[in-house]
Amino acid sequence: MEHVKDNVYVELISPGCNVGIIPTEKGTLIVDTPLVSRQAKGINDELLAAGYKPARFIAITHHHGDHILGTNLFGEDMLVIGNRITYENMGKHGPSWVEAWAKTWTWDNPDDVEEMLAAQILRPEVIFKDELILYLGGVEIWLFPLPGHLAESTGAFVPESGVLITGDALFSDHHPYTGQGNFQVWLESFKKMRDLRAERIIPGHGRVCGNEAIDKQQRYMERMVEVRSKWKPTDGEAAIPASAIDELLGFYPLHGRPEAMMRERITESIRIAGDPQF
Numbered sequence: 001m002e003h004v005k006d007n008v009y010v011e012l013i014s015p016g017c018n019v020g021i022i023p024t025e026k027g028t029l030i031v032d033t034p035l036v037s038r039q040a041k042g043i044n045d046e047l048l049a050a051g052y053k054p055a056r057f058i059a060i061t062h063h064h065g066d067h068i069l070g071t072n073l074f075g076e077d078m079l080v081i082g083n084r085i086t087y088e089n090m091g092k093h094g095p096s097w098v099e100a101w102a103k104t105w106t107w108d109n110p111d112d113v114e115e116m117l118a119a120q121i122l123r124p125e126v127i128f129k130d131e132l133i134l135y136l137g138g139v140e141i142w143l144f145p146l147p148g149h150l151a152e153s154t155g156a157f158v159p160e161s162g163v164l165i166t167g168d169a170l171f172s173d174h175h176p177y178t179g180q181g182n183f184q185v186w187l188e189s190f191k192k193m194r195d196l197r198a199e200r201i202i203p204g205h206g207r208v209c210g211n212e213a214i215d216k217q218q219r220y221m222e223r224m225v226e227v228r229s230k231w232k233p234t235d236g237e238a239a240i241p242a243s244a245i246d247e248l249l250g251f252y253p254l255h256g257r258p259e260a261m262m263r264e265r266i267t268e269s270i271r272i273a274g275d276p277q278f
Contacts, residue, residue, distance in 0.1 A: 001046040002208065006161035007139065010202045011043055015105050017066045020165035020202050022158060023047060025137030027056025031156045031165045032204075033070030035105075036112045040073035057081065057136065059143055060124060061154045061167025061204070063089035065101040071122040081132070081143070082124035085152035090123045146193070148186020149177070149204075151278040155193070162199035169193070172206030172213040175252045175262060176220075178269040182276040183221055190218050220251045221273070224266075228273040237267050244270075 009021040020031030044054045060082035102116035134141040146155040146169035156165040
């Protein structure tokens with residue numbers, strides 16, 4: 001558990017997503033979830049060792065599996081919070097979806113895969129439409145829209161500490177996944193992030209960062225928009241300049257992913273830059 005600032009922490013989980021951790025006198029709020037029970041136990045053990053109360057609340061930033069598959073890992077008394085679109089999308093995640101999603105991940109321990117296949121996803125019980133302000137044990141936490149990655153994407157902000165938790169609205173030193181995105185809306189969300197003047201940012205994936213990560217991802221996505229404006233999909237993928245793919249590939253490390261796979265993802269992202277998915 002990495003200390004970010006004041007009473008805000010993060011668990012940088014891989015495979016999986018970053019988990020924001022905000023201890024309060026009423027219990028700890030986590031933003032997004034780990035994937036398997038040993039990760040959840042590790043978070044609660046570290047909270048207790050630091051003198052904090054265990055996890056009691058979960059805020060979900062969006063419905064992708066790496067952010068929600070662990071909603072049942074902290075016990076039955078957890079209160080799950082999410083916006084209405086997230087609530088509706090999570091209702092579509094039956095056992096067959098969980099199985100298909102879990103098999104897309106590579107784990108060293110086969111027991112982790114078996115646990116994920118048996119996951120029981122808890123849908124939000126507190127549902128909001130646009131924005132929600134929580135006051136938990138004297139800690140104020142804002143939940144608000146950051147659309148782009150998905151229409152439902154939600155951020156969390158702790159104004160007293162100046163820490164922003166973005167979910168997959170922001171990736172730090174990782175190629176962002178844009179396959180269901182809307183570039184124009186996403187770029188507008190970057191402005192909303194900057195306007196908060198956050199001192200530290202917990203992205204959905206990658207290291208804790210500042211506004212420099214927003215600037216870099218914006219340049220990356222704007223370059224995709226530029227390439228897309230000069231390319232017609234009817235001309236075929238071979239018409240995309242190889243130099244542009246090389247340039248975009250070099251923005252972020254591959255983190256062990258095959259280069260060919262990332263080239264395919266970048267090509268897909270260039271197409272979506274001119275073809276919004278919502």
